[in-house]
Amino acid sequence: MNGIHPFRVLRAKPLWIANGVITGALALLFTVFYVGANIDPAGHMKELPVGLVNADKGAAVGGKQVNLGARITESIKKSTAGGDKIDWKVMNQKEMKEELGKGKLFGALVVPADFTSATTALTGTAPAGTPARPTLTVLTNQSAGSIGSSLARTATTTAAENASLQLGRQLTAQTGAQQTKLPAAARILLADPAAVTVKDGHPLDSHSGLGLTAFYYALTLVVVGMLSANVISGQVDHALGYTHNDMGPLRLHRPLIRASRVQTLAISSTLMAGLSLLMGTLVLAGAVGIMGMDAPHLPLLWLYSVCAIAVTGIGALTLLAVFGTPGMLVVTLVFIGMAVPTAGATTPLDALPGFYRFLAEFEPLRQITGGIRSILYYDAQGDAGLTRGWVMMAAGLVAAALFGFGVLGWYDRRGLHRIPAETTPEKTAVPA
Structure with missing residues (x-):
């Protein structure tokens, strides 16, 4: 026994300095790693892989074969709205399903087979029948990561909506005076022809978190x-x-x-x-x-x-x-x-x-x-x-x-x- 009380070690500066440096460094490093990595995912997003599928079969309009799906996909690829945040992967439906099923895509945008025929039906230039609003489908992929799927869904939905408005302006300009012959509901749809729906591109079982x-x-x-x-x-x-x-x-x-x-x-x-x-x-x-x-x-x-x-x-x-x-x-x-x-x-x-x-x-x-x-x-x-x-x-x-x-x-x-x-x-x- 040396007679020194144990609590006297608290007076030792090296004890405070050594432990302060170590614990302070841990606190700072964990903050940088955890908070810094996730503070702005959308801002740091770059070339997020998203599929772009044109399954449109086209239709004959005025004696010419037209494929509005090709216009949609081309306008999305050239769009500067997303900058370099989205890496659009042009592929067919089979390839898209395979890539979603491997987690290599965070989502996809699909133009259906009847897109041109459904769109031209709104202008009255297609064969007679009840016009059905064309649909663009946004596919999500939660299996690749919930935040990534959400970011892809937001960017893809925005791109689809912008493409629909752009196509609507083109169709409105093409129909010209014919618009007066269309019902009011058809004229409204013509300005924004495509409905955007969201579906799960790679469904998971219920107990997959x-x-x-x-x-x-x-x-x-x-x-x-x-x-x-x-x-x-x-x-x-x-x-x-x-x-x-x-x-x-x-x-x-x-x-x-x-x-x-x-x-x-x-x-x-x-x-x-x-x-x-x-x-x-x-x-x-x-x-x-x-x-x-x-x-x-x-x-x-x-x-x-x-x-x-x-x-x-x-x-x-x-x-x-x-x-x-x-x-x-x-x-x-x-x-x-x-x-x-x-x-x-x-x-x-x-x-x-x-x-x-x-x-x-x-x-x-x-x-x-x-x-x-x-x-x-x-x-x-x-x-x-x-x-x-x-x-x-x-x-x-x-x-x-x-x-x-x-x-x-x-x-x-x-x-x-x-x-x-x-x-x-x-x-x-x-x-x-």
Whole structure:
């Protein structure tokens, strides 16, 4: 006992300064990553992919073949109203359905097959019959992300409405004096001929969280792997006798078993890989069996879940081993702080500032989310994100192994052991 009261440590300036710098940096970084990424998605939106389909078969008008659908799509493509915010992908209906079914489009605008005939019927130049207002269909795709689908819906609806007004001005100018012969209702429709309807382009099952279950499931895998790494790291250190283990009021301590840093990481990683089988099974059982999440391809989802937890956990163990105590802060920033805003599950990558798009290229959560989305929503198609998910997880595992064992091997060779080897006193000869 030195007689110093424990609360006197609060007078130490280094204690306040060190903790102030660390906690302040965390607060600032999390604010920048979370709030900064999502503060203005519409303003940062650039080249959001949206399908543009002209299925119009055209009609003969005044002895000439006319295709008003082609006019509509051409005017939308050339329109400067959206600037470079929308990347219009001109395609046919089959291609559009395939791209929506892979999450590569956030929406689509479809001109129906009877658009020209329905429009010209309003002018009275088509065969006799009851005119039906032509329709432009806006398709949404919540499976690609709710915010992205909403942005695409707003931009596409505006483009369709503007195109309808422009077409109305052209038709009004063409009919000229014939307008006086048209009923009042027809003249009103002629000014804005096309009705815009909104439909779901890639419907999801009711228990799909409006397209967010993939993100939350992937986030669960990452968090489970990250937190498990912290637990396993501590328990391995306790088993080797390097640290105490406080269990409530009890303090347990085991005899020291000397292990190199490389050996310790190998033990921790082996434990993580084995326990990932249990954790992946329980995550799947909890999400599907208990909570009722819609999930096809259960064997594949289980395998992917196990691998995602294992890779995330081994990556976190590597950072903990290399950086020591500050490692948990690094792990939190890499797997949570920088990952959630760049996952592309809520706000699309096309609506993020450039810095966040760069982070998204290698952030683990984005890669894992893409694979889960493919399994849950897109029939496990490889080019819908599943192939990229597998490849990036494999690359992440290799990178973690090279970085972790490489740095720790260097620590060991330099003699930077966690507990210095005890020196044996030299024996001295005693004179006779």
